[in-house]
Amino acid sequence: xxxxxxxxxxxxxxxxxxxxxxxxxxxxxxxxxxxxxxxxxxxxxxxxxxxxxxxxxxxxxxxxxxxxxxxxxxxxxxxxxxxxxxxxxxxxxxxxxxxxxxxxxxxxxxxx
Amino acid sequence: xxxxxxxxxxxxxxxxxxxxxxxxxxxxxxxxxxxxxxxxxxxxxxxxxxxxxxxxxxxxxxxxxxxxxxxxxxxxxxxxxxxxxxxxxxxxxxxxxxxxxxxxxxxxxxxx
Numbered sequence: 001x002x003x004x005x006x007x008x009x010x011x012x013x014x015x016x017x018x019x020x021x022x023x024x025x026x027x028x029x030x031x032x033x034x035x036x037x038x039x040x041x042x043x044x045x046x047x048x049x050x051x052x053x054x055x056x057x058x059x060x061x062x063x064x065x066x067x068x069x070x071x072x073x074x075x076x077x078x079x080x081x082x083x084x085x086x087x088x089x090x091x092x093x094x095x096x097x098x099x100x101x102x103x104x105x106x107x108x109x110x111x112x
Numbered sequence: 113x114x115x116x117x118x119x120x121x122x123x124x125x126x127x128x129x130x131x132x133x134x135x136x137x138x139x140x141x142x143x144x145x146x147x148x149x150x151x152x153x154x155x156x157x158x159x160x161x162x163x164x165x166x167x168x169x170x171x172x173x174x175x176x177x178x179x180x181x182x183x184x185x186x187x188x189x190x191x192x193x194x195x196x197x198x199x200x201x202x203x204x205x206x207x208x209x210x211x212x213x214x215x216x217x218x219x220x221x222x223x224x
Contacts, residue, residue, distance in 0.1 A: 035213075044218050045161070045206070045215040045218075047212055047214065047215070050213070061113075099163075099166075099208070100166065100172060101163070102160045102161050103160065104160050105160050
């Protein structure tokens with residue numbers, strides 16, 4: 001069974017950092033691009049970052065570019081999202097996705 | 113950025129009625145590969161999003177055939193031939209042709 005399990009969320013102060021992880025199982029991880037998508041409370045979906053299957057290229061929207069870094073460890077079948085200089089508007093549930101398969105999400109709350 | 117406009121914002125239907133959701137993009141979603149990366153996903157209350165349709169009209173294997181997708185270039189439609197209770201939730205269209213990837217605002221399907 002294909003599974004994506006996120007972890008690493010929590011409450012963090014504005015300006016601080018947090019690193020999310022997503023462990024994949026049930027498929028050949030290094031064959032797939034991977035993506036992080038977030039959803040602020042009561043709001044719609046927003047694309048956060050994507051990475052190619054080799055990790056050679058990464059893509060971000062302007063809202064997180066320069067603050068967030070997506071990476072992967074294919075040997076560990078794990079996707080990461082390093083989030084720096086966090087802002088209140090980054091408060092959201094963060095989903096790891098292969099596009100057609102989604103994790104259960106992890107909550108990040110940025111507040112003093 | 114490509115703006116995805118979904119209508120209606122909400123739908124209130126009885127079991128067995130048909131449903132139709134429109135998604136319009138601010139520019140063509142036909143990619144240089146000749147493929148159109150327009151997806152539909154469903155988020156049931158309290159759950160993470162689930163896949164429904166990819167590349168405009170291709171249903172994932174587990175999706176009932178009462179769902180269908182159509183359209184091209186900038187105008188797309190998701191149809192449900194007969195709504196069932198399990199279809200309730202928020203439907204999103206999502207374009208992956210252009211970076212940044214963008215989502216429609218969502219259509220909430222409720223039971224009348």
